[in-house]
Amino acid sequence: xxxxxxxxxxxxxxxIQSRRLEFxxxxxxxxxxxxxxxxxxxxxxxxxxxxLLAPWIAPHPEDVTKITxxxxxFQLPSLEYPLGTDDYGRDIFSRTIFGFQYSLMMAAxxxxxxxxxxxxxxxxxxxxxxxxxxxxxxxxxxxxxVPALVLALAICSVLTPSVFNAMMxxxxxxxxxxxxxxxxxxxxxxNEYFVQAAELIGASSFHIMFREILPNCLGSILTKVTLxxxxxxxxxxxxxxxxxxxxxxxxxxxxxxxxxGQYMPDFWWVSIFPAVAIAxxxxxxxxxxxxxxxxxxx
Amino acid sequence: xxxTTASPVGFTTKSDDKMAEKESILVVKNLTKHFKTSxxxxxxxxxxxxxxxxxxxxxxxxxxxxxxxxxxYMIMGVYTPTSGRxxxxxxxxxxxxxxxxxxxxxxxxxxxxxxxxxLNPSKTIKEIVGLPLKVHGLVKDNVELNKGVEELLEAVELxxxxxxxxxxxDLGGGEKQAVAIARAIAxxxxxxxxxxxxxxxxxxxxxxxxxxxxxxxxxxxxxxxFITHDLSLMRNVASRVAIMxxxxxxxxxxxxxxxxxxxxxxxxxxxxxxxxLTDEEETSKPRDVKSTGEVSSAINPPPGCRFHPRCxxxxxxxxxxxPEFVMIEPEHYVACHL
Amino acid sequence: MTEQLLEIKNLYVGYKTYRGTxxxxxxxxxxVNTGEKxxxxxxxxxxxxxxxxxxxxxxxxxxVIQNGEIYFRGKDxxxxxxxxxxxxxxxYIAMIFQDxxxxxxxxxxxxxxxxxxxxxxxxxESRTEELNAKCIRxxxxxALPDPERVLDSYPFQLSGGMRQRVCIAMALATPRYLLIADxxxxxxxxxxxxxxxxxxxxxxxxxxxxVILISHALGTVRGFVDKVCAMYAGEIxxxxxxxxxxxDPLHPYTKGLLESxxxxxGGFSEGIGGRVPDYINPPLGCRFHPRCxxxxxxxxxxxxxxxxxxxxxxxxxxxYNKK
Numbered sequence: 001x002x003x004x005x006x007x008x009x010x011x012x013x014x015x016i017q018s019r020r021l022e023f024x025x026x027x028x029x030x031x032x033x034x035x036x037x038x039x040x041x042x043x044x045x046x047x048x049x050x051x052l053l054a055p056w057i058a059p060h061p062e063d064v065t066k067i068t069x070x071x072x073x074f075q076l077p078s079l080e081y082p083l084g085t086d087d088y089g090r091d092i093f094s095r096t097i098f099g100f101q102y103s104l105m106m107a108a109x110x111x112x113x114x115x116x117x118x119x120x121x122x123x124x125x126x127x128x129x130x131x132x133x134x135x136x137x138x139x140x141x142x143x144x145x146v147p148a149l150v151l152a153l154a155i156c157s158v159l160t161p162s163v164f165n166a167m168m169x170x171x172x173x174x175x176x177x178x179x180x181x182x183x184x185x186x187x188x189x190x191n192e193y194f195v196q197a198a199e200l201i202g203a204s205s206f207h208i209m210f211r212e213i214l215p216n217c218l219g220s221i222l223t224k225v226t227l228x229x230x231x232x233x234x235x236x237x238x239x240x241x242x243x244x245x246x247x248x249x250x251x252x253x254x255x256x257x258x259x260x261g262q263y264m265p266d267f268w269w270v271s272i273f274p275a276v277a278i279a280x281x282x283x284x285x286x287x288x289x290x291x292x293x294x295x296x297x298x
Numbered sequence: 299x300x301x302t303t304a305s306p307v308g309f310t311t312k313s314d315d316k317m318a319e320k321e322s323i324l325v326v327k328n329l330t331k332h333f334k335t336s337x338x339x340x341x342x343x344x345x346x347x348x349x350x351x352x353x354x355x356x357x358x359x360x361x362x363x364x365x366x367x368x369x370x371y372m373i374m375g376v377y378t379p380t381s382g383r384x385x386x387x388x389x390x391x392x393x394x395x396x397x398x399x400x401x402x403x404x405x406x407x408x409x410x411x412x413x414x415x416x417l418n419p420s421k422t423i424k425e426i427v428g429l430p431l432k433v434h435g436l437v438k439d440n441v442e443l444n445k446g447v448e449e450l451l452e453a454v455e456l457x458x459x460x461x462x463x464x465x466x467x468d469l470g471g472g473e474k475q476a477v478a479i480a481r482a483i484a485x486x487x488x489x490x491x492x493x494x495x496x497x498x499x500x501x502x503x504x505x506x507x508x509x510x511x512x513x514x515x516x517x518x519x520x521x522x523x524f525i526t527h528d529l530s531l532m533r534n535v536a537s538r539v540a541i542m543x544x545x546x547x548x549x550x551x552x553x554x555x556x557x558x559x560x561x562x563x564x565x566x567x568x569x570x571x572x573x574x575l576t577d578e579e580e581t582s583k584p585r586d587v588k589s590t591g592e593v594s595s596a597i598n599p600p601p602g603c604r605f606h607p608r609c610x611x612x613x614x615x616x617x618x619x620x621p622e623f624v625m626i627e628p629e630h631y632v633a634c635h636l
Numbered sequence: 637m638t639e640q641l642l643e644i645k646n647l648y649v650g651y652k653t654y655r656g657t658x659x660x661x662x663x664x665x666x667x668v669n670t671g672e673k674x675x676x677x678x679x680x681x682x683x684x685x686x687x688x689x690x691x692x693x694x695x696x697x698x699x700v701i702q703n704g705e706i707y708f709r710g711k712d713x714x715x716x717x718x719x720x721x722x723x724x725x726x727x728y729i730a731m732i733f734q735d736x737x738x739x740x741x742x743x744x745x746x747x748x749x750x751x752x753x754x755x756x757x758x759x760x761e762s763r764t765e766e767l768n769a770k771c772i773r774x775x776x777x778x779a780l781p782d783p784e785r786v787l788d789s790y791p792f793q794l795s796g797g798m799r800q801r802v803c804i805a806m807a808l809a810t811p812r813y814l815l816i817a818d819x820x821x822x823x824x825x826x827x828x829x830x831x832x833x834x835x836x837x838x839x840x841x842x843x844x845x846x847v848i849l850i851s852h853a854l855g856t857v858r859g860f861v862d863k864v865c866a867m868y869a870g871e872i873x874x875x876x877x878x879x880x881x882x883x884d885p886l887h888p889y890t891k892g893l894l895e896s897x898x899x900x901x902g903g904f905s906e907g908i909g910g911r912v913p914d915y916i917n918p919p920l921g922c923r924f925h926p927r928c929x930x931x932x933x934x935x936x937x938x939x940x941x942x943x944x945x946x947x948x949x950x951x952x953x954x955x956y957n958k959k
Contacts, residue, residue, distance in 0.1 A: 011459065019463050029654030193416035194426075197481070200374055200395055201430045202403040215420035361825040362796075470911050471680070500679035500852055505896035505907025527826055530898040557900065571830035572900055573855025575882055579900040589827035592795055 031295045040287020047281045051101040058094035064251045074267045084269040086260060088249075092269065096277050099253035102246065103281060106167055107232040111225055113171045118178025119221060123209045125179065126186025137183060140176035148173045149238060156244035163252070166245035170235055174228070181224060185217045219296030227289035230282035237278050253278050322349040323489055323521045324373065329382035331368050338597040342368040344545040345382070350489070355515065355522040357536030357553070359529060359568070363593050365545040366525045367411075370491045373523065374408050386489070404434050407482040411494040413474035417466040423477055424462045427451065430484040450480040453517075454510055472503030476510065483514060491523045496531065508535060529572050530579075533557050538629070541565050544596055544604040550623075551630040561632045563587055563609045603635065611636060639709075641814060641846050642668040642691070647704035649683075649690055649870075650915070657700060658915035660686055662870040662923060664704070665942060668814065673840065673847040675857030675878065677893075678867030681912045684850045686870075688816050692725055709813075726757040730807035734819035736799035740791040746802055747771060747787040750809065757810045774805040779835055797828035801835065808839065815840065816848045821856060833860065854897055858882060863948070866890045869913050869923040872942075876949040886951045888928050922954065930955060 031037055055061055060081075063069075069089030077084040083092035125136040143151075155169040189195060190213070198212050239245035240254030248255060253274045260270030327347045333340040343365040350356040360366045371377050373384055375395030384392045391402055407430075410416040417426055427447045428437075437443045448458040454476040466474055475495060482490055492511070496504040512535070515522060524536055532539060533553060540550040541564065549562040560566050566584035574580055591608040594600055600607055606616040613635065621633040649661040660683050668674050678684050689695045691706055691713065706713040708724065716724065733739045741749060750771045768787075775783035778801040791799055800820060807815060817836065821829040837860055840847050851857055857864055857878070864881045866874040866889065874887040885891045889908070898904040910927035913919055919926050925935040934954050942952045 023465075026654050193410045193412060194418040196376060197408070197410065197416055197478075198418075198429065200376070200403065200408060201481075201485075202400055202433045203429060204433075207433075212418055212421075216418070218420075361827060473911070501854070502679060502893055502896045502908040505898075505904055506909070508898075508904075509906060528898075529826070530900045533900055533902055534898045534904055567827060569900075571827045573829070573853060573858065574900050575855050575858060575894060575897055576899070576901075582901050589830045592797060592828070593825065 027295050030297065031291045034291060034294060036287050037291025037294060040284050040289070040291055043280060043284025044288045047100055047104060047284055050097055051104040054097050054101045058091075058097045060091035060094040061098075063090035063094050064098045064249065066249050074263075074270075077269060083273045084267075086256075086270045087263060087267075092256075092273055095251040095256060096253070096274055098251040099256060099274060099277060100281065102163070102250065102252045103233045103236065103278070104229075106163065106170075106236045107229045109167050110171050110174060110232050110236075111228060114174045115178055115221070115225060118175040119182045119214075119217070121175075122179040122182025123186050123214060123217075126183045127190055127205065127209050127213065133183075136179065140179045143173060143176045144180070146173070149235065152235065152239055153242070153244060156239060161244045161247060163246045163250065166236055166239045169239070170232060174232070178221070178224070181220055182217050185220060186213050189213050189216055219293075223289055223293040223296065226285055226292045229285040230289075233278065233281055321351050323352050323387060324350040324523070325383075325385040326369070326373070327383045327385070329369065329372060329384065330380045331365075331372055331377055332380045335597075340596050341545050341599050342596060343372070344599075346542070346545075346547045347382075348540050348547065348550065350521055350523055353515075353519055353521055354537045355524050355535050357532045357539040358523065358525045358542060359527065359532055359539055360542035361527055361568070361593055363544065363596055364542040365596075366542050367493055369542070370408065370493050370523060370525050374406065374491055400434065404430075404485045405487050406489045406491070407485070407487045408491040408493060409475070409478050409482050409495045412498055413471050413478055414466070414498075416478050417474055419466055422463050422465060423447075423451070423469075426466070426477060427480045427484060430481060434485050436485065446484070450484055451477075453483070453514065454480045455506075456480070470503070471499045472507055475499060475507050479507070479510065479514070483518060483520075486518060487520070489521045489523070491525070493525045494527070495524075497526065497528065504531070511535075529557075529569060530574070541568070544594060544599050546604060546620075546633070548605065548634065549632045551626075555627065555630050557582075559626075559630070560584060561626055561630075562634050563611055563636075564605050567608070603633075639670050640667055640707075641670045641672075641709060642666075642848075643707045644687065644691070645705045645707070647687065647690065647706065648702040649686055649695070649704075650700050650702055651696075652698040652700060653916070655916050659702070659918055660870045660915050661690075661704075662918070663939075664867075664870065664872055666865060666872060668846050668848060670813070671844055671846055672863070673849065673861040675861035675864040676848055676850045676867060677852065677854055677857060677864060678850075679852050679893075679912070682867045683870040684867055685818055687867075688731065688818055688848070688850065691816070692729060692731060693721060727810050728812060729814045729816060730810075730812045731816045732800075732803050732807050732818065732820045734822055736796060736803045736823070737791065739803050740799060742791055745788060745790055746794075750774065750787070750802070750806055753806045753809045770809075774809060775802075777808070777839065778802070778805045779831075780805075795828075796824050797832060800824060800832055804832075804836065804839070808843070812843075812845060814846045814848070816850070818850045819852070820849075822851070822853065829856075836860075854882070854893065866893070869918065870915070871923060871952065873924065873953065874949075874951045876951075880949055886945065886949070886956060887924075887953050888930050888955070889924050922952075 050057070067090070072085050072089035073087055075081055075085040081091045081093060083096060086092055121136050125133045151173045152169040155172065156165055159165045195208060195212055198208050236245060237254030240252045241258045243258065246252030246255050248259065256274035257271050260267070263270055326349065329343060329346050331343040333342055346369065348356070358366045358369065368377065372379050375391070375393065375398055378394045379392050382392065383390055386402065386406065391398055395403065424447050427450050428443050431437045431443060431446045437446050447462065451458045451461055456473060456476050466477070469477070495511070496507055499507065514520060524532070526532055536553050538552050539556045540547045541562065543564050549556070549560070549565050556565070557569070560569055566587040567589050570583050570587055571589045572583065574583070587610060594604070594607060602618045603616045603621050606612040609616065615635050621635050623631045623633045625631050644664055644666040647661050647664040648659065650657045650659045664687055676684050690701065693713065701714065708728065713724065751767050754767060754770055771787055772783045775786055780786050780798060780801050786794065786798065786802070794802070820836065821832050824832060833856065847861070849857055849861055861878055863875060863877050865872045866887065868889050874881065874885070874890050881890065882894065885894055892908040895905040896907045908927055913923055913926070921937045922935045922940050925931040928935065932954055940952045940954045940957055942950055943957055944950045945956060
């Protein structure tokens, strides 16, 4: 490899770098046009960091276990216990922080399962017409037709209530939305000239699905994923609230809200703070989702 | 001057078949395409025939609804013909593109009308132009791919350093079309269908793209099927021209005869409507036919000669019987009862 | 006495983007007298539509008017209040757009849309029979056969040419002074183009309207307008009477444009090399200089002023302005 060639490669890679930077700048500009999206970004980052750093920032990490401190129960918020203590004397602040971890983990697991499956099914249905398309879309329709929460409730009450089963139930009712979304985009893109060009060149169906059509669906999919974080957490918390998800003493935010319900309004802080935490996470990701959608709009 | 009735492709017997196929890269016979829709059957193309000779540019002219784009798509295999034959280099290829052998796909390509949607907006130019090279195994590794793409971009006069890693959205219309052309010639095909390649472009850019196409035709010995509605452009690129209306070909002649001695009323009507810049061109336009009426629907085409509702010279026979081709002069055929 | 109907003075308009604010219009001067027909030619991206949108103040939200004034019958359009502006749009200036399909609402019948236009400016005439009669008269004026059937149809049931004619009818529903036609025939078939252009010509002559006809196809304006303005990169570079411009173009861009147009009788040239400038960082001096075969050193530094060459033929080019 001679010098000229080497110089050329270096110059080309600099150009590639600047183009990627250019691309990132453009995306950021579109995202940051709305102040609310920035607020959402901050809220989402705070939530994620809290979840990741939970063991280190919670002042009383032992309170998430079966431990009890009945002598300290129902204490008002103070310096020692910033959000007060609950009916078992446990520090609500620490439990809420771990609650972030649980909720976001649940959202992550569900989405990691659901998105690839849903998207691939949608791509297949959108690009291959005929029987396959009909079968996939009608099965998806069936799952969508059943009210989500009812289905999850049904599944969870049949199986033993646990976080794992709650996640499975939510996953089962979530995948068809991604299939539908991808299917619609893929169907309309199928008739675009560039897809026909690829077909005429002789590209394989695999290539057309994943290298031609999929990149153009990513914008919508990403937006939906961001908004779905909020939804999955909400549904998951609802399941825990009725006792079908995480079981005590797991510091799931929904369980915490439920557990403190009977002590309202005297010892309000036991329910309210976890509820506010749920709202914070969902709000943050919703606003972030709006921003992500803006990123893909001119 | 009328001579013997003959089919425009120049052969009437089976033995002439073989002869014609030797000098023609593409022969189309009795080609028909009907689409079934909820409104009825659309007669997009009805029983047309023509041939494209090696190294020439064959022009297909017509307005919207004439069937010219459908013809181009059938040749490429996007649509399967309802009936008829498409013969490419002696091989019958009248099937959908997925059923065609890879060697045929390598040998024929198309440049679409709309540069914006013919390039995938999320792929870089390198990926777009490199795709045919990869699919047909013309490059072994990334280094060869880069080199191949660079050569192609240089051939269409797009400096590779500037354009390799850009997205189509950052390019102007003419540049996008140049990329589409680079992609079309990537596999060194022998035949390219050009479907209104410059209709979406400004005039100054159009000139550059056309020059590039002409240059490439010379260098790579390409044969073109040039589809357009712009007659002034056609005059300058095509060696032979056929005019289509509502799915049928009505006149067929070498370029200079087509423009200087048009015979069919529709040809004259089209020529007289062309907006021109100089008085010289203005006087060259036919005077006896002015444009009237709207293009009829292809769903229930008028019986007899399909042009008769708009034709100022229509007679009773035109409404009933479809005209056959008559030879006016060598290579100049017209289907008209006049 | 010819009164100046519309005058655009020194217009500078830009758009806010992620890379900064672009400077698209770079000092546009344009005037239209009563009864005059003006053609505006220029290629895509040169700012013709931006100029027209600025006149009617229908620019998108991220547009910035950086300088300049537009006067209509002596009144500054930028300063007009809401009522005055509405009156301007309803009664004085009409606009026909390039894509008739996009200009018509697909879920309403033609009757509804046409009646809406009439009602908006003559609120008192809301009796159905009168409205209906007026609609039919309008459709007949644009040479649409079978007006009752057209009124009862949806836009998708009509052909492109018919839709454009409906748009023209809508534009003429009220008495107007100025018609702005933005590429009215570009999306139509060639034979229909011819018919629609003739129609517009007839109507304009009958009603004695002033017209601004915009096109990127030079042949369209020929035989229609009195004078032609050639626009490039946000500036008007040459203005002349139609025949004069086509037979004796002065500016290198106009020359290049005419030469690149394929001739029906055969022959056309290379086209104009280079690409449309980046409006975020436009070239200094004359914006055409990077693509000009005849550029001088002063072209890179100073913007050439607009000067009169020989009565009614003006050009902004240093080649004709020896300093």
